[in-house]
Amino acid sequence: MNETKLFKRTAISVNMLWIFVFVLVPNLMVVAISLVERDTVSFFRWVPTLANYRGLFDPIITKVFINSLEYSTVTTVLTLVIGYPFAWFLSRVSAHRRSLLLMMVIVPFWTSSLIRTYALVILMKANGVINSTLIALGLVKGPVSILYTDIAVYVGLVYSLLPFMILPLYAVLEKLDYGLIEAAHDLGASNFQTFTGVVLPLSLPGVMAGCIMVFLPSMGLFYIPDLLGGAKSMLVGNFIKNQFLTAGNWPFGSAASVFLIVIMFIMIGVYMVVMKRLNSSVIP
Amino acid sequence: MSVVSLKNVSKSYDDHVVLSNLSLDVVKGEFLTLLGPSGCGKTTVLRLIAGLETCDQGEVYIDGQDHTRVSACDRDVNTVFQSYALFPHMTVFDNIAFGLRLKKIPLDEIKIRVTETLALVKLAGLGKRRIQNLSGGQQQRVAIARAIVNEPLILLLDEPLSALDYKLRKEMRLELRQLHRKLGITFVFVTHDQEEALILSDRVVVMNNGMIEQQGPPKEIYEEPKNRFVAEFVGESNLFEARVVEVGKYALVNTGEDIQEETENDTMEIQVQGIVKTVKNRKNHARGDEIMVLLRPEDMIVERGEQICPDGSFSGRVEEMIYKGTTVDLIIVLDDGKKVFVLEFFNEESETIFYDVGERVCVSWIDGWEVILPHE
Numbered sequence: 001m002n003e004t005k006l007f008k009r010t011a012i013s014v015n016m017l018w019i020f021v022f023v024l025v026p027n028l029m030v031v032a033i034s035l036v037e038r039d040t041v042s043f044f045r046w047v048p049t050l051a052n053y054r055g056l057f058d059p060i061i062t063k064v065f066i067n068s069l070e071y072s073t074v075t076t077v078l079t080l081v082i083g084y085p086f087a088w089f090l091s092r093v094s095a096h097r098r099s100l101l102l103m104m105v106i107v108p109f110w111t112s113s114l115i116r117t118y119a120l121v122i123l124m125k126a127n128g129v130i131n132s133t134l135i136a137l138g139l140v141k142g143p144v145s146i147l148y149t150d151i152a153v154y155v156g157l158v159y160s161l162l163p164f165m166i167l168p169l170y171a172v173l174e175k176l177d178y179g180l181i182e183a184a185h186d187l188g189a190s191n192f193q194t195f196t197g198v199v200l201p202l203s204l205p206g207v208m209a210g211c212i213m214v215f216l217p218s219m220g221l222f223y224i225p226d227l228l229g230g231a232k233s234m235l236v237g238n239f240i241k242n243q244f245l246t247a248g249n250w251p252f253g254s255a256a257s258v259f260l261i262v263i264m265f266i267m268i269g270v271y272m273v274v275m276k277r278l279n280s281s282v283i284p
Numbered sequence: 285m286s287v288v289s290l291k292n293v294s295k296s297y298d299d300h301v302v303l304s305n306l307s308l309d310v311v312k313g314e315f316l317t318l319l320g321p322s323g324c325g326k327t328t329v330l331r332l333i334a335g336l337e338t339c340d341q342g343e344v345y346i347d348g349q350d351h352t353r354v355s356a357c358d359r360d361v362n363t364v365f366q367s368y369a370l371f372p373h374m375t376v377f378d379n380i381a382f383g384l385r386l387k388k389i390p391l392d393e394i395k396i397r398v399t400e401t402l403a404l405v406k407l408a409g410l411g412k413r414r415i416q417n418l419s420g421g422q423q424q425r426v427a428i429a430r431a432i433v434n435e436p437l438i439l440l441l442d443e444p445l446s447a448l449d450y451k452l453r454k455e456m457r458l459e460l461r462q463l464h465r466k467l468g469i470t471f472v473f474v475t476h477d478q479e480e481a482l483i484l485s486d487r488v489v490v491m492n493n494g495m496i497e498q499q500g501p502p503k504e505i506y507e508e509p510k511n512r513f514v515a516e517f518v519g520e521s522n523l524f525e526a527r528v529v530e531v532g533k534y535a536l537v538n539t540g541e542d543i544q545e546e547t548e549n550d551t552m553e554i555q556v557q558g559i560v561k562t563v564k565n566r567k568n569h570a571r572g573d574e575i576m577v578l579l580r581p582e583d584m585i586v587e588r589g590e591q592i593c594p595d596g597s598f599s600g601r602v603e604e605m606i607y608k609g610t611t612v613d614l615i616i617v618l619d620d621g622k623k624v625f626v627l628e629f630f631n632e633e634s635e636t637i638f639y640d641v642g643e644r645v646c647v648s649w650i651d652g653w654e655v656i657l658p659h660e
Contacts, residue, residue, distance in 0.1 A: 179369035
């Protein structure tokens with residue numbers, strides 16, 4: 001009895017300490033720095049100001065945010081459109097093939113996503129694998145420009161984030177009672193009607209979770225536009241990185257970070273409210 | 285006229301044969317029950333009619349039209365699923381209205397029909413409830429309502445009562461019968477519960493290993509089983525190995541006034557467990573044939589304790605007496621070790637049906653109530 005109690009307390013307090021030191025404290029520091037003035041020598045000085053937040057409403061900065069939201073939205077939609085059929089298929093194949101396919105989804109995680117993005121560069125550059133294949137096949141005369149276009153950025157974002165869409169969708173679809181689909185058919189619903197009337201509404205929690213897990217990180221993956229989009233495309237993540245590493249403006253970068261965190265909290269809040277409402281109806 | 289007609293259908297999954305060359309006709313308006321142990325293929329037959337499964341060979345006709353390749357959503361057939369398969373994201377009303385909405389029926393009419401159907405299944409006023417706030421019995425009723433509201437040609441019921449407790453199950457059986465009478469729809473009901481099959485059906489189809497063993501009215505299935513499987517699956521039974529020792533004219537029949545020599549070949553003498561009995565010879569058995577005699581527990585007669593039993597009765601002793609309220613069940617071990625199951629009803633001389641364990645008894649059966657089965 002006492003030993004398990006001791007174990008529980010130790011386990012919990014170690015975790016709490018870890019989260020406090022490495023998550024809460026750094027974030028509080030970011031919030032603190034976002035509220036002080038910039039200093040060219042020591043990065044910031046302890047003079048309170050709201051100028052950093054005011055600066056975020058500069059049209060140029062606002063444009064970066066809107067641009068970034070656009071990338072994230074399109075990426076989310078693309079991963080959903082690609083990931084949903086895959087997750088559906090995954091939930092319907094035999095157990096043996098399913099574990100194989102799941103492996104294929106998970107294996108890329110074993111390599112750093114930065115390295116995988118470099119691999120994409122090799123595939124898409126002017127004399128890369130895709131172009132040499134196209135030329136060898138005689139489909140195009142000269143190399144097609146893929147790298148350093150929006151397409152390359154989207155390929156990179158979708159490729160990196162697709163598993164985060166597939167896995168929550170799979171988790172929901174796998175639990176979906178196939179009897180419900182049969183019941184819908186039995187009552188006269190076509191495949192499409194069954195999807196819109198039964199499968200989609202029941203998989204909404206997975207759709208929501210997947211969208212959040214793709215949308216939020218897609219605003220911060222700064223190295224993907226850096227490597228694949230050239231200097232043209234910019235995410236919030238790129239902006240923040242530049243403020244810290246290039247411009248040396250820690251307070252302004254911190255303010256942008258806080259702004260991003262606030263957006264994320266709002267989205268998670270919306271998600272929880274919607275889920276609560278869905279939960280009262282969806283979970284049997 | 286048959287509303288459903290399965291012609292020589294076969295179905296197998298991988299190497300496992302589920303149905304082999306099965307033919308079945310369902311008469312319009314009847315309450316047909318497919319009865320059999322689990323894995324006998326009864327649910328597959330139902331799913332073939334529903335269109336949720338396609339057969340490897342053979343044809344499925346519904347209302348005279350070839351439906352072999354028609355998909356489930358285009359068939360005028362609705363199913364009550366074993367798991368109910370109610371849509372958890374919809375209210376009771378929306379569940380029941382699902383089929384009607386797909387048929388583009390005007391909302392006013394949908395409202396009227398759903399309300400009527402709710403009343404029919406005794407759920408009036410519960411339309412706005414969520415599915416997960418209903419009890420098992422109520423969910424069962426919603427499942428039935430969701431199917432019958434569409435007024436299908438055939439209603440398929442896949443072991444719909446198996447998840448309910450005993451009392452509710454008994455209640456629902458009666459309601460299903462009443463519903464069948466009121467609606468006039470053809471019901472095809474699947475169950476492994478022989479009691480349920482006998483109570484509900486106009487006709488019972490007994491299945492085993494993907495084939496039909498026997499079909500007929502409940503009384504016929506119970507009283508005249510065609511083979512050992514049907515005899516043992518439907519109701520309790522005592523089976524004896526027997527041999528025909530004499531047929532026809534040698535048989536003596538006691539007409540009550542005097543003993544006459546039967547001249548026609550419709551009786552035979554059989555030897556069962558060492559005793560000789562005269563029985564009807566309905567299936568033209570010849571002398572020396574090996575047969576089986578089926579005796580239902582309620583057809584057995586038990587006489588109390590003489591040392592030597594009269595001719596035509598077995599001697600044994602009571603091994604177990606089980607009091608069941610309306611009946612007393614006796615397990616009697618015959619002298620050669622065979623166990624016999626006997627069921628005695630209470631009557632005005634009720635005290636005579638109680639026996640002591642170990643008491644010696646003589647066991648026989650009511651003449652003519654035996655069933656002669658082929659030897660298996």
